[in-house]
Amino acid sequence: MIRHIGATIVTLIVLAAVVGWVQRVSEPAAPRADTQRHTPDYSVTRFSTRAMDTQGRPAWEINGDALSHFADDRTIAIARPRMRTLGEGAPRWRAEAERVWLSADGNELRMLGPTRMHREPRVADIDTADLTVYLDRTLALTDTPVDYRDA
Numbered sequence: 001m002i003r004h005i006g007a008t009i010v011t012l013i014v015l016a017a018v019v020g021w022v023q024r025v026s027e028p029a030a031p032r033a034d035t036q037r038h039t040p041d042y043s044v045t046r047f048s049t050r051a052m053d054t055q056g057r058p059a060w061e062i063n064g065d066a067l068s069h070f071a072d073d074r075t076i077a078i079a080r081p082r083m084r085t086l087g088e089g090a091p092r093w094r095a096e097a098e099r100v101w102l103s104a105d106g107n108e109l110r111m112l113g114p115t116r117m118h119r120e121p122r123v124a125d126i127d128t129a130d131l132t133v134y135l136d137r138t139l140a141l142t143d144t145p146v147d148y149r150d151a
Contacts (some may be wrong), residue, residue, distance in 0.1 A: 040068035040077075050086070058086040064100075074104035081111075092120045097131075107136040123151035 044067045053059040065080040078100040085093045098113025110132050117126040127147040133140045 038070055038072055041071040043068045053087065057088065060085050060087075076100075076102040078102070091122065094118045094120075107134060109133040109135060125149045 046065060047067050048061065048063040050061045051059050060083060062078070062081055062083045064078040064082065066078070068077045069075075070077070079098075081095075081097055081100045083093075083095045085091075095111065095115065095117045097111035097115040101110040101112065102108070110130070112130055115126075115128050115131045118124070125148070128142050129144045131140055131142045
């Protein structure tokens with residue numbers, strides 16, 4: 001009789017473990033909290049802004065159709081950006097892209113989609129796509145073909 005009760009208890013324990021496992025596997029995933037979603041915490045449309053250099057002089061200007069800031073990774077996305085350098089004593093550059101992604105530290109700028117750059121006074125034009133610019137190193141890289149025209 002004791003053997004029969006022991007076998008019944010072992011069977012019930014195994015059955016309870018299987019039922020618990022099936023319930024855990026079949027439950028839907030918990031919904032993500034709003035802070036985990038990559039949604040903008042603020043957006044601006046038709047904007048224009050200027051950045052200053054360390055001496056307080058205008059360094060560059062950017063205009064765009066829309067700017068969105070994302071709190072989860074502190075990045076910025078810009079739709080239809082138009083940028084230009086304003087620094088004295090250096091060539092003037094203008095740049096346009098389909099969209100831009102800017103890193104949280106402000107040093108990595110990804111110009112996505114068709115990208116056009118124009119330099120003055122010594123005229124040069126650059127057409128490419130998906131250009132990554134490292135602002136702290138004055139370096140630009142792309143894996144796509146580049147059309148460079150120098151006047």
